Amino acid sequence: MPDVIFNGPEGRLEGRYHHSKAPNAPIALVLHPHPQQGGTMNNKVVYALHHVFSRRGFSVMRFNFRGVGRSQGVFDNGQGELSDAAAALDWLQSVNPDAGHCWVAGFSFGAWIGMQLLMRRPEISGFVAVAPPANRQDFTFLAPCPSSGLIVHGDKDEIVPEAAVAKLAAKLSAQKTITVDHTVIPGATHFFTDHLEPLAAAVDAYLAANPDRIR
Template sequence: MPSCTLFVESRQDKTPLEIFVSGNQSRAEQQQAPGIIIAHPYGPLGGNMNNNVVIALEQYFRSKGYVIICMNFRGCGKSKGRTSWTAMAEREDYMSVVNYALDDSTLQEYPSINRLILCASIPGYSFGAMIANTIDCANVPCAYLLISIPLGVMWALATTKASYFKKPPHDKTLCIYGDKDQFTRSSRFRDWCHDAVCIPDADHFWMGFESLLLEQLEQWIHTLQ
């Protein structure tokens, strides 16, 4: 099944957002499949979908038969606009991609999504995890993959709206972090999510630890099925 790059308008202000869609089966081969939306770390510090964790997740979930959507927030990659000061516009960006993915009239070459993982790099990685955790998805069953959620620096990423993004984790959430994270202490992760999974020696960027991250995902995915 070929991958494709598309643009989706943000419901915030119609800003065009770049998404990359992939999967290993067509709708003719399989009517329905699980889906995942993967968002990336903070854009002004170099975050975009061309990231080691995002790429590792995309390849892993494609091998599991998921429909995968990787997105670039506003101001990142080929998405238009610029990063906001409060992260609320990026939340609208993410929700716009969720709505697009669940609209049965779009992505007709791919299986219809019947359950969804929000990973911000929803799954979510860093800044993307912060965004994904605030999304409530009522149309299909949802789970949340939060990788290195930046609890220690939300005050800088969301300024006046930081408290909004500190909501407790949902049910069916995997919160995973490295004990060498440069932005958040291990105790902050444990206090926020008592079931958080710690990977020894991994830091915020996961270089060289992608395989250990995927091992934890393998165990979690089985619980969702």
């Protein structure tokens, strides 16, 4: 899995990229949790998501937001990180100009950034939001949510209450033009310790069930 360095809004950003051998393969961008709380592209949940997409034939990249690892810049409370994600998607699309579909996935803070990116980039045809911080961040910008997707949460999450995520999922599911699946992993905490396999299985099953947004 080669390291990549690409230009971001505030300097160089580093990532890890897997290129699919399939022609016109779909692309996926995976976003990591909060930079000021230890979040990096090597987070175990982020790695698990990256691996699921690559196994499903995607060209997929995860990267470090500004100020994390070798990525230049400083934390910008979400605004700059959204610009970083847009730059990463630009890079991913430049390497895969014939990609049929585009997905975004994120964990915690990364899910919040990913959902904002979804609103700005109409070419995104699917999303995966793992433990979106519905109790800490405002998701009202999803009015309406432009794409169908999957929300995954653990019922033992000690940081984001299950009720907050269920309320968000129900609100999005009420929209008529999209379908939002909500999967709860029994026994899983916020970081899915000892529950990475059920998480990966849930995401893989969702991708398998939606071939029209992959091929």
